[in-house]
Amino acid sequence: xTEVTQTPKHLVMxxxxxxxxxxxxxxxxxxxxxxKQKAKKPPELMFVYSYEKLxxxxxxxxxxxxxxxxxSLLNLHLHALQPEDSALYLCASRGPSSNEQFFGPGTRLTVx
Amino acid sequence: GESVGLHLPTLSVQxxxxxxxxxxxxxSASDYFIWYKQESGKxxxxxxxxxxxxxxxxxxxxxxxxxxxxxxxSLQIAATQPGDSAVYFCAEILRxxYGQNFVFGPGTRLSVxP
Numbered sequence: 001x002t003e004v005t006q007t008p009k010h011l012v013m014x015x016x017x018x019x020x021x022x023x024x025x026x027x028x029x030x031x032x033x034x035x036k037q038k039a040k041k042p043p044e045l046m047f048v049y050s051y052e053k054l055x056x057x058x059x060x061x062x063x064x065x066x067x068x069x070x071x072s073l074l075n076l077h078l079h080a081l082q083p084e085d086s087a088l089y090l091c092a093s094r095g096p097s098s099n100e101q102f103f104g105p106g107t108r109l110t111v112x
Numbered sequence: 113g114e115s116v117g118l119h120l121p122t123l124s125v126q127x128x129x130x131x132x133x134x135x136x137x138x139x140s141a142s143d144y145f146i147w148y149k150q151e152s153g154k155x156x157x158x159x160x161x162x163x164x165x166x167x168x169x170x171x172x173x174x175x176x177x178x179x180x181x182x183x184x185x186s187l188q189i190a191a192t193q194p195g196d197s198a199v200y201f202c203a204e205i206l207r208x209x210y211g212q213n214f215v216f217g218p219g220t221r222l223s224v225x226p
Binding site: 004040041042043044045048056092099101102103104105106 | 157158205213218
């Protein structure tokens with residue numbers, strides 16, 4: 001199974017809502033990533049987990065809160081988002097001996 | 113031809129021709145460089161990588177060239193097919209104390225004309 005799955009596919013939320021994005025992989029990868037991608041722009045790295053520990057946080061606002069409950073799952077908790085946070089949120093995983101990141105299809109988030 | 117402006121740079125090529133997509137990177141300390149393909153509605157897909165101590169690497173129908181002197185990376189696609197139409201991103205990987213940091217370039221849209 002060389003797939004990274006993300007749920008939900010689409011999410012619309014108000015600025016006072018709390019929601020979570022989920023990412024799952026069963027390739028045994030121990031590095032997992034969250035990226036944010038705006039339209040016609042490249043993905044921007046938000047968080048990196050390595051062996052379930054947060055190793056890189058690219059100065060992301062605290063209204064985004066990542067969680068890695070186990071080696072297969074990655075969550076992104078959202079609270080009090082702003083309309084400018086509307087974007088495609090991509091999850092990726094990578095094995096230990098390769099640079100190949102496997103990306104999920106993303107969650108299209110709209111903040112009203 | 114290639115156009116650069118307020119929109120994503122676009123390269124239009126005739127089906128069957130070879131495509132060359134260019135990328136300038138910023139950090140001379142980057143260890144690896146990767147090319148990704150992103151089709152509409154999908155996440156990026158790994159195409160090929162090259163280590164910083166190499167000049168050239170070939171894959172299936174693709175070749176990546178690295179010129180460290182001018183910090184330039186290119187992706188050559190042989191016999192371009194309609195299925196190659198997508199946005200292509202280069203990315204540089206920098207190993208830091210905290211782990212690997214992936215930084216993507218701005219991207220180029222490849223449009224294959226019939």
